[in-house]
Amino acid sequence: MQPFVYNGLPSRVVFGQGTLSRLSEELELLGCSRALVLSTPQQQQQAQEVLQQLGDKGIDVYAKAAMHTPVDITEDALERVKSLDVDCTVAIGGGSTIGLGKAIALRTGLPQVVIPTTYAGSEMTPILGETRDGEKTTQRTLDVLPETVIYDVDLTLTLPAGMSGTSGINAIAHAVEALYARDGNPVIALMAEEGIAALGRSLPVIANDLTNIEARADALYGAWLCGACLGSVGMSLHHKLCHTLGGSFNLPHAETHTIVLPYAVAYNAPAAPDAMARISRALGCEDAATGLYDLGRSVGAPSALSELGFSVEDVERATEIATRNPYWNPRDVEANGIRRLLSDAQSGHRPKMDGGGEQ
Structure with a gap:
């Protein structure tokens, strides 16, 4: 170890x-x-x-x-x-x-x-x-x-379906980045995988039954674990992108995290295979990025930054801001890759390895 x-x-x-x-x-x-x-x-x-x-x-x-x-x-x-x-x-x-x-x-x-x-x-x-x-x-x-x-x-129990789904996937983003954080550790990895699993299984249930107490408790438990992960270790590319989109383009926090997460994961996948394996295991899927994308669809979350008012013309400025002072990331933060990542998140294409999208 x-x-x-x-x-x-x-x-x-x-x-x-x-x-x-x-x-x-x-x-x-x-x-x-x-x-x-x-x-x-x-x-x-x-x-x-x-x-x-x-x-x-x-x-x-x-x-x-x-x-x-x-x-x-x-x-x-x-x-x-x-x-x-x-x-x-x-x-x-x-x-x-x-x-x-x-x-x-x-x-x-x-x-x-x-x-x-x-x-x-x-x-x-x-x-x-x-x-x-x-x-x-x-x-x-x-x-x-x-x-x-x-x-x-x-x-x-009164949290609407849309906000339940997006705030839950926002929480998952904390745990995802904890799995490949520079200062990660085995304790946080266990918490992160458990938090992702709890939210991954409960959010689709909540989307169809807002008053399901067991699912609500499971989701809140998962949110606590994911938050504790973010509190204990550092942030990486995903959070830098979302801070850029929120602070400079005034995009809504939870929805932005939900949309960007699969693309940030696809970008980092080649440099963080162990993290990808844990995410896939927690969600019961073969590929971490597409599993997160599909989770968003299962809870009715928006799938493209264009739905939040982020235009094709905004991509270049967002790329410049996000790469100006990047957070530590397991894969080098390169302008061309980030530009492609944001372009795909803007259009909502299903993600694939290396941050790209497929029709």
Whole structure:
């Protein structure tokens, strides 16, 4: 066995059904009593219900969280934090809301409790991506890692089929890249394969039966594992591409990850055969890239970046940004290959080895 380094992340995880009822208790364990509840505008009502549940431990709701964590929104939220003398945040929602909580924590040191309602997995990572002036940058620091994550399966039962599928495949992307990460290790590889398998078997079931408790629990379990993988090891080409497309072209996060993932995997396949074997085994398919592509089709996810408003004319600029400061990747990041990869993702051709597409 090759030598390795494994770093465990110091997060407390509470998993099950009805676990939201333990929120006040978890705040007490953190020594907090003046919580600001965070959400997007779309989940403001849910945030208000959490605030009511907290009683005198809840101070207010801030419901302006937005995709890709714009810095101007963070700065606005900080004014609310300061004016209310907040001593912690409670984020309920997906990656947009969790990102805002992390951005506040980075600037204030305030503890965070996160209540995920999607399968994005960012609640388990010490990674923050922020957007300023049309470009998204990321950083990794334990300062943004939530102290407590409450997974309540009941909260995912109303997650629509489309968002269930795309946020679940977004989570799978974390585990996929963990399998060929430069700082990968056997423990993370086990978690990654198990996370991919859990989501791979549960997402098609959810697409046909939104209230299937067993599938919902399996998917949330898989999302936790995949998020923990991303939190423990580095990111590669797939995440660089998605950060480029999200930050510079304002494409939606989960849908972009879902579309790009099969093509990024096809690009890296020649340089990461062991990772490809694990992905294929987890999904029960012969080829990792096409297996991921087919999973997207089985849950009704969009298959082409063109469906999100990304045009053929955008490919060249995206290639330039993505290759300017590339993340470490098992295969060299070459402009011609990335251009072809993005072109195929734009059109939605079924992927094949080397990042190409076939009609």
